Amino acid sequence: MGAVVKxxxxxxxxxxxxxxxxxxxxxxxxAVDLEMVRELGEVWGxxxxxxxVRAVVLTGAGERAFCTGIDRDVVVPQPSxxxxxxxxxxxxxxxxxxxxxxxxxxxxxxxxGGAFYLLGESDFVVADSTxxxxxxxxxxxxxxxxxxxxxxxxxxYGEVARMVLMGTAERMxxxxxxxxxxxxxxxxxxxxxxxxxxxxxxxxxxxxxGVQGTVRALxxxxxxxxxxxxxxxxxxxxxxxxxxxxxxxxxxxxxxxxGFRTR
Numbered sequence: 001m002g003a004v005v006k007x008x009x010x011x012x013x014x015x016x017x018x019x020x021x022x023x024x025x026x027x028x029x030x031a032v033d034l035e036m037v038r039e040l041g042e043v044w045g046x047x048x049x050x051x052x053v054r055a056v057v058l059t060g061a062g063e064r065a066f067c068t069g070i071d072r073d074v075v076v077p078q079p080s081x082x083x084x085x086x087x088x089x090x091x092x093x094x095x096x097x098x099x100x101x102x103x104x105x106x107x108x109x110x111x112x113g114g115a116f117y118l119l120g121e122s123d124f125v126v127a128d129s130t131x132x133x134x135x136x137x138x139x140x141x142x143x144x145x146x147x148x149x150x151x152x153x154x155x156x157y158g159e160v161a162r163m164v165l166m167g168t169a170e171r172m173x174x175x176x177x178x179x180x181x182x183x184x185x186x187x188x189x190x191x192x193x194x195x196x197x198x199x200x201x202x203x204x205x206x207x208x209x210g211v212q213g214t215v216r217a218l219x220x221x222x223x224x225x226x227x228x229x230x231x232x233x234x235x236x237x238x239x240x241x242x243x244x245x246x247x248x249x250x251x252x253x254x255x256x257x258x259g260f261r262t263r
Contacts, residue, residue: 007036009061010043017054017204018197019047026062031071032114037088044097054208055200056094058122059106059193066105066131069113072251082238089114090146093121095219100212102203106196107131107174107183113147120150123215124184125177126199128192132171132262133182139167140250141242149229153222155180168254171262 009022021043023030047053060066070089078086090096094103105122112134119125137144144164151160159180163172177183187195203211241247 006039007033008039008043010046012050012053014052016201017052018057018200019050019053019055020057020059020193020197023058023060023067025071026060026064028071029065029068029110030060030062031068032089032092033071033074034076034088037092040092041097044094044099047094047101048097048099051208054101054204054206054211056099056101056103057106057193057196057200058094058103058118059196060108063109063130063190065110066107067112067115067118068110069115069136083234085234085237087146089117093117095121100216100219101208102200102211102215104196104200104203106192108190108192110134110171112136116147116150119182120147120154123218124199125182126185126187126192126196127174127177127183128187128189129174130189131174131177131183131186131192133163133177134166134168134171134260135164136168138165139169139254141247143237143240145233145236146230149226149233151182152229153226154182169260171260173262176263 007023007025009024010019011022012019021040023032023036025031025033025036047056074088076086076088094101103122105119105125107119107125107127109130110132111119113136116135135144135147137147148160148164151163154160155163162170172182174183174186178186185195242250
């Protein structure tokens with residue numbers, strides 16, 4: 001039996017009180033497979049009980065991508081009932097796992113599709129100048145539901161609508177993401193992780209109870225809208241998604257080597 005390859009890295013610094021969680025599938029652009037779903041749940045769960053860690057940074061390995069959503073090769077068995085769809089990405093975020101320690105995302109390269117489950121549950125986002133944001137769902141015949149709900153709490157309606165409806169034809173630059181509020185800081189290329197860690201170190205130096213209560217209050221502030229959107233999402237996905245075979249055809253015929261604009 002070969003060695004088990006971890007898909008999520010965890011590096012905790014007891015002196016600073018900061019843990020860095022790394023999505024570690026750079027060869028697959030840090031796309032999420034079922035093993036990563038399981039490991040993220042375990043990591044967030046472990047951090048709930050580790051009082052040495054008072055702030056967290058979430059990032060992706062490599063230079064090309066923070067995360068590109070769910071791995072296209074993943075097969076998720078679905079019940080026959082349209083009322084009980086199974087979305088494994090609903091459980092990958094820190095708040096979905098009951099972690100109320102502050103999480104700062106550090107983005108380098110692409111962040112798209114299911115990456116917004118993670119960015120939506122981070123407390124703020126630092127990006128470097130190479131970062132781009134887009135959502136490919138509509139291009140491939142799928143409804144952008146949960147991602148839209150989470151991003152609507154970060155950006156103005158029109159900006160979210162443009163991103164999710166333009167699909168793969170357009171990517172939002174780090175600069176534009178900063179202008180519309182998705183990103184709180186833009187650094188030079190390769191500088192997002194250090195900047196995010198610097199912020200996390202400051203936060204970790206404050207009394208944990210007040211910090212965690214503040215995180216909880218912020219998350220609660222828009223809870224009603226988020227819960228309503230999530231409640232509508234399964235039916236919209238069941239009604240609007242093309243059959244998996246047709247989605248695969250559209251994905252196989254995608255344009256390679258460009259074909260998109262940035263703004």
